[in-house]
Amino acid sequence: MDYTPHTEEEIQAMLERVGAGSLEDLYRHLPQEILNPEISLPEPLPEWAVLEELRRLAGKNQPAFKAFLGGGVRSHHTPPVVQALASRGEFLTAYTPYQPEVSQGVLQATFEYQTMVAELAGLEVANASMYDGASALAEGVLLALRETGRMRVLVSQGVHPEYRQVLRSYLEAVGAELFTLPLEGGRTPLGEVPEGTGAVVAQHPNYLGALEDLAPWVERAHGAGALFVVVADPLSLGVLEPPGAYGADIAVGDGQSLGLPMGFGGPHFGYLATRKAFVRQVPGRLVSETVDAEGKRGYILTLQAREQYIRRAKAKSNITTNAQLTALMGAMYLAALGPLGLKEVALRGVAMAHRLWELLLEIPGVEPFTPKPFFNEFALRLPKDPHAVREALAARGFHAATPVPREYGENLALFAATELHQEEDLLALKEAMWEVLA
Amino acid sequence: MDIPKDRFYTKTHEWALPEGDTVLVGITDYAQDALGDVVYVELPEVGRKVEKGEAVAVVESVKTASDIYAPVSGEVVEVNAALEKTPELINQDPYGEGWILRIRPLDMGHLDDLLDAAGYQEVLEREG
Numbered sequence: 001m002d003y004t005p006h007t008e009e010e011i012q013a014m015l016e017r018v019g020a021g022s023l024e025d026l027y028r029h030l031p032q033e034i035l036n037p038e039i040s041l042p043e044p045l046p047e048w049a050v051l052e053e054l055r056r057l058a059g060k061n062q063p064a065f066k067a068f069l070g071g072g073v074r075s076h077h078t079p080p081v082v083q084a085l086a087s088r089g090e091f092l093t094a095y096t097p098y099q100p101e102v103s104q105g106v107l108q109a110t111f112e113y114q115t116m117v118a119e120l121a122g123l124e125v126a127n128a129s130m131y132d133g134a135s136a137l138a139e140g141v142l143l144a145l146r147e148t149g150r151m152r153v154l155v156s157q158g159v160h161p162e163y164r165q166v167l168r169s170y171l172e173a174v175g176a177e178l179f180t181l182p183l184e185g186g187r188t189p190l191g192e193v194p195e196g197t198g199a200v201v202a203q204h205p206n207y208l209g210a211l212e213d214l215a216p217w218v219e220r221a222h223g224a225g226a227l228f229v230v231v232a233d234p235l236s237l238g239v240l241e242p243p244g245a246y247g248a249d250i251a252v253g254d255g256q257s258l259g260l261p262m263g264f265g266g267p268h269f270g271y272l273a274t275r276k277a278f279v280r281q282v283p284g285r286l287v288s289e290t291v292d293a294e295g296k297r298g299y300i301l302t303l304q305a306r307e308q309y310i311r312r313a314k315a316k317s318n319i320t321t322n323a324q325l326t327a328l329m330g331a332m333y334l335a336a337l338g339p340l341g342l343k344e345v346a347l348r349g350v351a352m353a354h355r356l357w358e359l360l361l362e363i364p365g366v367e368p369f370t371p372k373p374f375f376n377e378f379a380l381r382l383p384k385d386p387h388a389v390r391e392a393l394a395a396r397g398f399h400a401a402t403p404v405p406r407e408y409g410e411n412l413a414l415f416a417a418t419e420l421h422q423e424e425d426l427l428a429l430k431e432a433m434w435e436v437l438a
Numbered sequence: 439m440d441i442p443k444d445r446f447y448t449k450t451h452e453w454a455l456p457e458g459d460t461v462l463v464g465i466t467d468y469a470q471d472a473l474g475d476v477v478y479v480e481l482p483e484v485g486r487k488v489e490k491g492e493a494v495a496v497v498e499s500v501k502t503a504s505d506i507y508a509p510v511s512g513e514v515v516e517v518n519a520a521l522e523k524t525p526e527l528i529n530q531d532p533y534g535e536g537w538i539l540r541i542r543p544l545d546m547g548h549l550d551d552l553l554d555a556a557g558y559q560e561v562l563e564r565e566g
Contacts, residue, residue, distance in 0.1 A: 310503060
């Protein structure tokens with residue numbers, strides 16, 4: 001189809017309307033060097049020479065640093081099979097396909113994604129994904145408020161501070177109240193759940209990497225008629241108890257840890273899983289398996305009628321789009337690794353992080369902060385400003401020491417290790433840290 | 439299209455059947471056919487006070503969701519709980535087993551403002 005912005009006639013009509021005789025006339029007030037700039041391009045080159053030149057330029061890039069950054073985004077290995085499958089044209093789309101045009105293959109892949117997420121979370125239903133962990137959390141809490149008909153939320157300070165900001169924005173818009181439960185010693189102390197609370201929210205492992213003991217919290221929340229929402233790193237669910245097993249009603253989190261590139265903070269995907277009883281309140285898209293008139297298996301977008309493009313102002317959420325491709329990458333990653341592979345990857349991260357913790361604590365002035373047990377990430381108290389430490393480490397070729405916001409304490413920095421790290425990487429970081437802190 | 443003569447109708451395709459001092463409410467055969475397979479019905483709480491024309495329930499099909507408007511002002515005294523498990527009753531028997539809720543009207547006289555079967559038939563022909 002031709003794309004014709006405007007015809008000669010239309011241009012003439014517009015010029016007449018504004019009283020300009022011609023386009024040159026219309027732009028007369030602009031300096032000549034802007035209207036007709038001289039572009040100095042080199043002489044044309046053969047294709048092989050252009051490629052050679054591009055390779056030379058690319059060689060000027062700094063080699064990728066090993067990243068020890070924590071705080072919700074960590075460096076992981078993406079198996080080549082995931083990249084190969086995800087780059088197939090059948091999956092690539094610039095937008096979210098709706099029912100009339102979405103293919104059975106995409107629907108089936110999404111259904112498999114949902115099934116894997118539900119299994120990881122130990123819950124019955126998962127949607128087709130959200131934008132990221134923070135939006136998944138906000139939607140999960142709104143789900144709990146719709147279900148309970150209440151407008152009060154308790155959120156642990158152990159929930160990622162940026163996620164809490166997103167949550168606050170969403171809740172302000174609907175007029176709900178948000179109360180923060182401060183951490184004590186790096187964990188969420190068990191407290192009361194006041195009357196009228198619709199949702200209690202915690203993160204496990206929490207923002208500082210520490211494992212929370214949530215079963216008693218879940219019991220208190222349920223005793224007060226509130227639902228329990230858990231933010232959980234899906235990779236951690238390869239080794240930790242699934243949220244459904246300790247009674248959580250809604251599990252959410254960011255899918256980046258399932259082999260997605262860090263990508264300067266995105267695109268990632270958020271997952272959202274819950275109990276079947278709440279399926280009517282689930283935001284976003286949901287793919288179901290069914291049979292057609294001839295009894296053949298097929299897949300279908302279901303429960304669409306609550307969505308914004310059909311129900312408008314009365315929709316359950318304003319999200320009908322989801323992070324289709326990145327969510328499918330997460331599913332491909334899970335399928336490639338299998339449950340045992342996921343466990344291995346998670347355990348290797350745990351082992352490397354604990355080794356790193358030991359090594360860094362040998363540096364004079366460095367103190368532990370995150371209590372054990374922790375997962376693949378921990379906070380340390382540094383003898384210097386963490387922002388300066390991070391800069392100095394970057395100058396030495398290390399991405400490490402994510403500064404922790406002051407609300408958690410002074411001079412705290414997060415460190416993470418994953419399956420990508422080797423003993424020599426940890427030793428190299430320790431050496432650099434020693435120099436920087438000396 | 440089936441339009442029983444024993445009840446009243448709204449232009450928005452609800453029917454209202456007087457029974458004693460209450461009125462049974464559902465959607466017409468035409469409405470269920472237009473919606474397609476009904477997959478969910480959101481029912482109001484018993485005891486809720488409603489104004490005539492207020493959205494009182496939601497009928498969801500695979501493709502769309504429609505508000506059900508109260509044909510008369512009054513109080514919801516009963517809902518058809520069977521629809522929670524078997525919403526398809528609305529497709530199968532819109533004037534019988536597929537009833538949605540029962541309202542006790544403030545004034546039974548309000549029913550006179552509604553359409554009779556012939557009047558509703560005309561509405562359908564105009565929408566045609």
